[in-house]
Amino acid sequence: MTTQTTALMQVENVGRTFGGFVALAEVSASFERNKVTAVIGPNGAGKSTFFNVLSGVLPPSTGSIRFKGQELAGTKQHRFAHLGIARSYQITNLFPKLSVQENVRVAAQALRTRYNLVMNRSAYPELVEKADAALAHVGLHAKRERVASDLAHGEQRALEIAIALVADPELLLLDEPTAGMGPEETKEMVALLERLATERTILLVEHKMKMILGLSDRILVLHHGRLIADGTPQAVQTDPEVRRVYLGQNDGYA
Amino acid sequence: MSSTSHAAPAALRPPQAVGEAGFLSRWRVPLSIAVLCVLPWVLPSQALAVNVLIYGLFAVGYNLLFGYTGLLSFGHAAFFGGGAYITGMAIAHFGLGWFPAMLVGVAGSSVLAAVIGALSIRTRGIYFCMVTLALSQLVYYTALQASNWTGGENGLRGFTVAKADVLGFTVNLLDPMQKYYFLMVFAALALWFVSRVLNSPFGAAIEAVRENETRARACGYDVERTKLLSFILSGALCGVAGTMSAIHLSIVPLDALHYHTSSIVVMMTMLGGAGSFFGPFVGALVFLLIEDVASLWTSHWQLIVGVVFILFVLFLPKGIWGTLIAWRNRP
Numbered sequence: 001m002t003t004q005t006t007a008l009m010q011v012e013n014v015g016r017t018f019g020g021f022v023a024l025a026e027v028s029a030s031f032e033r034n035k036v037t038a039v040i041g042p043n044g045a046g047k048s049t050f051f052n053v054l055s056g057v058l059p060p061s062t063g064s065i066r067f068k069g070q071e072l073a074g075t076k077q078h079r080f081a082h083l084g085i086a087r088s089y090q091i092t093n094l095f096p097k098l099s100v101q102e103n104v105r106v107a108a109q110a111l112r113t114r115y116n117l118v119m120n121r122s123a124y125p126e127l128v129e130k131a132d133a134a135l136a137h138v139g140l141h142a143k144r145e146r147v148a149s150d151l152a153h154g155e156q157r158a159l160e161i162a163i164a165l166v167a168d169p170e171l172l173l174l175d176e177p178t179a180g181m182g183p184e185e186t187k188e189m190v191a192l193l194e195r196l197a198t199e200r201t202i203l204l205v206e207h208k209m210k211m212i213l214g215l216s217d218r219i220l221v222l223h224h225g226r227l228i229a230d231g232t233p234q235a236v237q238t239d240p241e242v243r244r245v246y247l248g249q250n251d252g253y254a
Numbered sequence: 255m256s257s258t259s260h261a262a263p264a265a266l267r268p269p270q271a272v273g274e275a276g277f278l279s280r281w282r283v284p285l286s287i288a289v290l291c292v293l294p295w296v297l298p299s300q301a302l303a304v305n306v307l308i309y310g311l312f313a314v315g316y317n318l319l320f321g322y323t324g325l326l327s328f329g330h331a332a333f334f335g336g337g338a339y340i341t342g343m344a345i346a347h348f349g350l351g352w353f354p355a356m357l358v359g360v361a362g363s364s365v366l367a368a369v370i371g372a373l374s375i376r377t378r379g380i381y382f383c384m385v386t387l388a389l390s391q392l393v394y395y396t397a398l399q400a401s402n403w404t405g406g407e408n409g410l411r412g413f414t415v416a417k418a419d420v421l422g423f424t425v426n427l428l429d430p431m432q433k434y435y436f437l438m439v440f441a442a443l444a445l446w447f448v449s450r451v452l453n454s455p456f457g458a459a460i461e462a463v464r465e466n467e468t469r470a471r472a473c474g475y476d477v478e479r480t481k482l483l484s485f486i487l488s489g490a491l492c493g494v495a496g497t498m499s500a501i502h503l504s505i506v507p508l509d510a511l512h513y514h515t516s517s518i519v520v521m522m523t524m525l526g527g528a529g530s531f532f533g534p535f536v537g538a539l540v541f542l543l544i545e546d547v548a549s550l551w552t553s554h555w556q557l558i559v560g561v562v563f564i565l566f567v568l569f570l571p572k573g574i575w576g577t578l579i580a581w582r583n584r585p
Contacts, residue, residue: 055472081474093472095465106462109455110474115483116455124455163473 006069008033008171008201009054014063015225016049023049024225027063031171036193036202038212041222042245047205048090048175050222054203055087055173056080067171082111086169088160090176090205094148101144103159104131108166134166135159138192154185161192172196174204178211190215213237221245274531274579282531283449287442289535291435300430302546304437306539308499311441313522313534314448315491320520321528322452323484324464328383328516329390332370333489335511337363337496339397339404342506345413347403352415352501356440359497360490366393367489368482375481387513394511410506427501437498444494449531451487460484492519521563527576536575 007030016024024046031037041047052058054065056077065072067083075083095103108127113119135141138158143151148159157177164172177193178186190211196202197215206212212219212233219236221229229239236242274282294303312334319325341359344350350358374385397404404410418425418436427433451457459480462470471477500506509515518541526537544562548555570577 076476078471078474078476081472087472089468089472093466093469095462095469097465098461102458106458107473109458110462110470113455114459114475114480117451119455120453121455121458122453163469167474 007031008068010064010066011054012064012066014050014053014060014065016046016053016058017061022225024053024060024222027222027225027227029220029227029230031201031203033170033201034197034199035217036197036204036215037218037220038216039203039205039220039222040207040209040212044224045222046225047222049225051087051173051175051203051205055085081167081169084167084170085173086164086167086171087173088157088164088175088177090179092153092156092160094156094159094163096147096149098148099144100135100140100146100148100151100159101128101131103148104134104162104166107131107163108134111167130166131162134162137165137195138162139188154181154188157181157185157189158192161196165196170201172200172202174202176205176207178206178208186211275583278579279531283442283446286445286532286535287438290438290441294431294434297543298546300434302542304430304434304502305542306535307434307437307441308495308502309518309522309542310535310538311444311498312492312495312519313526313538314445315488315493315495316519317523317528317530317534318448318451318460318491319484319488320523321530321533322457322464323460323481323488325481325485326379326383326520327374327386327485327488328513328520329370329374329386329388330489330492330519331511331513331515332390332393333363333367333492334496334499334515334519335397335506336366336393337493338500338506338510339410339496341497341500342410342413343403345415346410352418356494356497356501359500360493363493363496364486364490367486367493371482371485371489375478375485387516390511390516391513394508394513397508397511404506404508407508409508411504413500414504415501433502437502440494440498444491448491452531456480456483521559523573525563525566525573527573527579530573530575530579533573533575537573540574 010030012028014024014027015022027050039047039050049058053060056072056075056079060073067085070083095106098106105127108130109121109124112124112127132141132144135144138161140155140158140162143155148156151159161174161177178189181189186208193202193215216233218231219233220227221236221242223245228245229236229242278285290307293306294300297303297306316330319327337359340362341355344355344358345352370386370389373389374382377385398406415427417427425432425436427436459475462473462475463477463480467477496510499510522537522541523534524537525540526535527533541559544559545555548558566573572580
């Protein structure tokens with residue numbers, strides 16, 4: 001399970017257009033195992049499109065994406081979870097009326113049984129154990145009987161992560177995991193992400209620069225749909241092009 | 255609620271955030287059957303009781319799609335009427351016995367549901383409503399035109415089932431009570447089946463799809479296939495109700511396929527409470543009671559049903575049963 005010579009995911013010349021609008025163009029990158037990579041860029045840079053392409057929500061218009069050597073272009077989105085790619089969403093995306101535990105259990109069930117009319121759903125206690133373990137991992141175990149929509153915002157974000165984690169994915173795609181969080185909640189989320197980073201490959205989109213610099217092994221910078229920088233946080237921070245388009249224009253991020 | 259959580263670990267209880275919980279949920283099938291058993295004795299007429307049985311099951315089947323999977327179809331008359339017509343035609347034109355004819359009716363409505371479902375499932379919201387409505391109207395006009403087979407405007411006649419031999423017993427279907435309990439057996443089996451589906455892993459999958467399609471897909475559920483299977487199961491159950499109606503009336507009126515029938519089942523389900531096990535039956539009972547009572551006063555009884563329905567949508571959107579359950583589960 002140590003870092004292998006072949007990357008976990010290889011993205012080659014991936015582009016995505018909407019009508020005549022080029023949202024993403026010629027992006028190439030490969031992602032090594034057990035590394036945290038952050039994707040940054042100003043609003044409209046193509047971060048979300050990039051994420052949607054990597055998680056199967058949008059098929060790429062051009063290029064190829066290989067995951068563990070397997071071509072993903074043309075694979076239906078619901079297959080991605082089965083292959084080992086899980087994602088969270090920028091806008092909290094839960095099963096609001098279900099209990100916290102059921103939110104995670106039903107996610108675990110997706111990889112085990114889907115069209116089974118014969119068994120009882122309670123006949124799979126291992127799914128409940130998995131759900132409880134994932135909830136314990138994100139610190140929500142005590143609240144597992146609450147209805148998901150009753151949780152505080154930060155807790156809902158943590159539940160998002162638990163839902164993604166329960167699939168035991170090799171690649172975890174996190175779309176702004178700290179969106180809308182206060183400083184205290186952000187701190188807890190960063191601590192959680194640091195724990196996760198030791199055992200998983202993580203790709204995240206984030207706006208909070210300080211957080212990214214401390215957490216990531218590598219940063220990709222998108223601008224107008226193109227990859228303009230790719231390197232360590234130090235290298236990206238000092239990159240003149242990046243400073244010009246991104247960091248320089250808003251001191252708040254730097 | 256907090257006292258029971260000590261008794262049974264959360265892991266062992268079926269997860270259920272909406273609808274009935276605890277006792278009502280565990281005993282829902284025996285309870286429903288018990289209620290159905292006493293129905294002809296407490297309602298003003300046995301004819302009303304049989305209608306509650308048939309339309310109640312129709313609404314239960316509809317609720318699987320609407321209440322549990324979250325898809326608002328305006329075309330379920332196709333499966334109710336389809337089941338009724340196919341059963342009637344199997345007896346009238348092919349001389350099948352009542353039981354094979356009922357099986358053929360349910361199978362036929364399932365196939366119809368598979369076709370209509372496959373064509374409509376990729377559309378969403380109002381488009382889904384309109385596609386299901388349009389396709390069911392196609393079935394309606396087919397039945398209207400193919401009058402050699404269906405009797406056209408006059409409805410299908412000439413297939414009276416007077417008696418049924420079941421396991422050595424002869425049920426006299428001309429006797430209202432015997433007919434009621436005969437038909438109740440099919441309703442009971444269908445209710446058991448629905449309860450089975452809701453308890454199964456698939457039941458959890460359709461709930462996930464209803465709650466959040468995007469998330470369900472990201473978790474690894476094939477949303478389209480899940481919806482289609484739910485659509486077919488729902489169509490099959492409505493088909494059971496349809497075949498029961500054919501056996502009950504000994505005719506199939508063309509109205510069984512009319513979009514008015516589709517709208518009735520939506521109203522019944524919403525009146526009682528979508529997404530709960532007993533709700534649709536309660537809705538069918540209340541709807542038919544209002545019809546029964548109000549039609550004695552005025553021929554415009556639909557006006558009264560309409561006003562009641564609007565009041566419910568505005569003030570009790572969870573329906574009668576749904577509101578009671580919410581009140582009982584209040585923190």
